[in-house]
Amino acid sequence: MLTIIGIWLAAGLTIAIFSFLYKDNPLYKFAEHLYVGVSAAFSIIYVWAFDVWPMLVDRFRTERGVEKWILIVPALFGLIMLSRWIPKISWLSRWAIALTVGIAAGLGIIGQIQGILIPQIQGTMLPLTTINNVILVVGVLASLFYFYFSLEHKGVLKGGARVGIIFIMIAFGASFGYTVMARISLLIGRLSFLLRDWLHLIR
Amino acid sequence: MELFKRLGTIDRRIIYLLVALVVIIPLLLRLVLPIRISEPVRRAYEAVDRLPPGAVVIVSIDYDAASEPELQPQLLAMLRHCFSKDLKVILTGHWALGLPLGEIGLNQIAREFKEKKYGIDYVNLGYRPGYRALMVGIGREIRDFFATDYRGVSLDSLPLTRPIHNYNDIDLLISLSAGQAGDEWIQFAGARYGLKIMIGSTGVVAPDMFHYLQAEQIEGIVGGLQGAAEYETLVKHAGTATRGMTAQSTAHILIILFIVLGNIGYFVMRRRK
Amino acid sequence: MKREIPLAITAITGILIVVTFFIPHQPFGGIQQRLLFWYSIVLGFTYLLGINSLVGSHLKKVQARHSGWESSIILLGGFLITLVTGIVSWIQFGTPFLLGSSFMYVYTYMIIPLQATMFALLSFFIASAAYRAFRARTFEATLLLIAAAIVMIGRVPIGAKIWSGLPVIADWIMDIPQMAAKRGIFLGVALGSIAMSLRVIIGLERTYLS
Numbered sequence: 001m002l003t004i005i006g007i008w009l010a011a012g013l014t015i016a017i018f019s020f021l022y023k024d025n026p027l028y029k030f031a032e033h034l035y036v037g038v039s040a041a042f043s044i045i046y047v048w049a050f051d052v053w054p055m056l057v058d059r060f061r062t063e064r065g066v067e068k069w070i071l072i073v074p075a076l077f078g079l080i081m082l083s084r085w086i087p088k089i090s091w092l093s094r095w096a097i098a099l100t101v102g103i104a105a106g107l108g109i110i111g112q113i114q115g116i117l118i119p120q121i122q123g124t125m126l127p128l129t130t131i132n133n134v135i136l137v138v139g140v141l142a143s144l145f146y147f148y149f150s151l152e153h154k155g156v157l158k159g160g161a162r163v164g165i166i167f168i169m170i171a172f173g174a175s176f177g178y179t180v181m182a183r184i185s186l187l188i189g190r191l192s193f194l195l196r197d198w199l200h201l202i203r
Numbered sequence: 204m205e206l207f208k209r210l211g212t213i214d215r216r217i218i219y220l221l222v223a224l225v226v227i228i229p230l231l232l233r234l235v236l237p238i239r240i241s242e243p244v245r246r247a248y249e250a251v252d253r254l255p256p257g258a259v260v261i262v263s264i265d266y267d268a269a270s271e272p273e274l275q276p277q278l279l280a281m282l283r284h285c286f287s288k289d290l291k292v293i294l295t296g297h298w299a300l301g302l303p304l305g306e307i308g309l310n311q312i313a314r315e316f317k318e319k320k321y322g323i324d325y326v327n328l329g330y331r332p333g334y335r336a337l338m339v340g341i342g343r344e345i346r347d348f349f350a351t352d353y354r355g356v357s358l359d360s361l362p363l364t365r366p367i368h369n370y371n372d373i374d375l376l377i378s379l380s381a382g383q384a385g386d387e388w389i390q391f392a393g394a395r396y397g398l399k400i401m402i403g404s405t406g407v408v409a410p411d412m413f414h415y416l417q418a419e420q421i422e423g424i425v426g427g428l429q430g431a432a433e434y435e436t437l438v439k440h441a442g443t444a445t446r447g448m449t450a451q452s453t454a455h456i457l458i459i460l461f462i463v464l465g466n467i468g469y470f471v472m473r474r475r476k
Numbered sequence: 477m478k479r480e481i482p483l484a485i486t487a488i489t490g491i492l493i494v495v496t497f498f499i500p501h502q503p504f505g506g507i508q509q510r511l512l513f514w515y516s517i518v519l520g521f522t523y524l525l526g527i528n529s530l531v532g533s534h535l536k537k538v539q540a541r542h543s544g545w546e547s548s549i550i551l552l553g554g555f556l557i558t559l560v561t562g563i564v565s566w567i568q569f570g571t572p573f574l575l576g577s578s579f580m581y582v583y584t585y586m587i588i589p590l591q592a593t594m595f596a597l598l599s600f601f602i603a604s605a606a607y608r609a610f611r612a613r614t615f616e617a618t619l620l621l622i623a624a625a626i627v628m629i630g631r632v633p634i635g636a637k638i639w640s641g642l643p644v645i646a647d648w649i650m651d652i653p654q655m656a657a658k659r660g661i662f663l664g665v666a667l668g669s670i671a672m673s674l675r676v677i678i679g680l681e682r683t684y685l686s
Contacts, residue, residue: 006585017593021219021600031546035590037554040527045562045572046299050330051520054351074514077378078521086526091478094685096518097487099484101684103515105673106493107335115390116666120659123418136656139627143660169616171657173623174649177409180602180628182273182406184454185428186601188447191226202230218607219600236633239643268591303573303583312573333516340512347509348516405662413655429631452634459625461607469611
């Protein structure tokens with residue numbers, strides 16, 4: 001019974017959102033605001049259940065000695081992050097932000113060099129023995145040329161950038177094609193739900 | 204000329220209605236077209252298929268309900284493949300709002316394979332914030348971040364996770380990604396620790412994965428609903444993706460028709476001016 | 477104090493993380509692991525930041541009966557119900573995430589349809605945009621349009637039915653020219669990102685402190 005009520009509720013909400021296609025209306029507004037409220041509360045439970053509780057509270061109960069008391073440091077950083085709520089001391093949140101920015105930047109440098117630069121350049125060092133390999137190498141270099149703004153695009157650079165834009169446009173076209181595919185898939189998903197789970201018109 | 208003028212001012216709601224119809228009709232008629240397997244998906248399938256029984260696979264739920272129609276069928280097909288090959292599955296994820304989708308999928312497929320037991324054949328670790336920090340940290344010791352599974356049970360008390368400490372104990376990672384998480388897995392777990400990675404992604408993300416495949420940084424790509432349909436075909440279990448591909452085809456044809464019509468109108472009007 | 481300490485924290489943590497990559501053994505390995513663990517905890521708190529202002533602004537709207545206050549009641553109601561079901565499920569099952577709990581009921585029958593449908597709307601907008609705005613005005617735009625059309629039709633089953641060569645061409649576009657351009661773009665992004673990270677660590681880039 002609960003499942004049936006749930007499916008009707010989900011179908012109602014789906015139709016409420018789709019009603020926006022006709023025009024903006026109270027039903028859509030209702031669904032939209034409900035979504036924001038429900039998602040916000042969901043995030044709170046999530047942070048508590050998967051962050052604060054297992055990583056701070058649980059560990060504080062089970063750890064001993066230094067490992068136990070050092071947990072006060074991240075807890076403090078977490079709390080001062082919330083100081084943004086209080087304008088007078090909101091500057092304190094910069095400490096917590098600085099911690100996350102510093103770590104993310106440090107990781108980013110290594111990640112980009114080791115995960116992108118080196119392997120991607122290695123992947124481009126192909127023997128120019130097939131047409132595809134030649135196109136690939138030319139495409140990578142020309143695309144890089146296009147984004148090189150330190151020198152004016154004249155002469156060889158202009159030619160390179162011109163070839164680059166051809167490759168870039170093909171890439172954007174392919175991405176657009178895939179994006180259309182993705183958006184239509186989402187519609188198929190929702191309409192399948194209505195036709196299958198709600199109306200039982202398809203299997 | 205009048206026709207093109209009128210076509211140019213067509214109400215958007217008529218366009219919407221046509222889009223809805225070209226999706227609904229093939230779904231109602233249950234039309235199914237044969238699925239052609241592309242190379243990136245075949246490689247992804249083979250990466251799972253060649254693992255020996257007992258190998259451990261991490262499945263990372265890096266999407267939420269916004270991409271559920273594309274990635275949930277991928278998850279189901281891949282879990283079916285893993286369980287049929289007697290692989291062990293560890294579920295985690297980086298998208299807070301999406302992780303329950305992983306749990307729903309895992310439960311659904313585990314029910315199909317009745318002999319599969321939680322804690323022995325599959326475990327759900329849950330979620331921790333931190334993306335790249337987590338990915339790098341797990342390379343040293345998984346317990347530093349996940350001392351327990353999502354229900355609060357210690358990893359040391361579950362037979363599957365007891366011997367697992369870091370990526371050395373993992374045979375393959377599958378990231379089902381609707382955003383940056385796939386890239387981060389490749390950069391921070393693949394490049395740094397040599398972890399084998401296979402990407403399942405939305406259609407939007409898929410084109411940004413091909414350069415990783417060419418550079419052999421990933422094992423394969425399963426992209427969008429089409430990728431899911433291909434994987435379903437390979438595991439010989441047609442699901443929502445396979446059934447949706449006819450509607451996908453008709454919708455694409457309609458959109459191409461829109462582009463052609465729009466352009467004919469544009470050129471006719473331009474010539475007239 | 478208000479700027480110097482955060483700049484020092486960023487520099488020290490950033491440098492430590494980079495150094496640990498080259499010297500992974502103790503003490504650096506242990507320090508990095510601790511920093512990463514802290515990062516994970518602190519990041520969780522950032523998710524809470526927006527919620528205070530969201531709930532606060534809608535509460536004010538309801539109290540002042542500003543236009544649209546009825547919608548704000550829905551938002552606050554949804555917020556409260558989800559929060560309560562989360563807490564109740566947690567007490568009841570030891571975790572709010574057990575399938576069958578009231579919290580997961582809210583997820584399955586409210587969050588999934590709402591979020592998924594919100595994004596499904598985009599399919600209609602992209603179709604409308606294709607009709608109204610996707611014009612072959614220039615050579616570049618024509619290239620984009622042709623590539624899009626070939627990929628769109630070649631990557632779905634009907635493409636092979638129309639002409640068996642279509643999927644082959646679509647695959648080639650994805651594997652060679654598309655991939656080459658994306659590689660060029662991502663190499664550029666990587667260089668830019670490395671430069672930006674270095675600027676952050678040495679304190680030249682300070683916008684995050686504002």
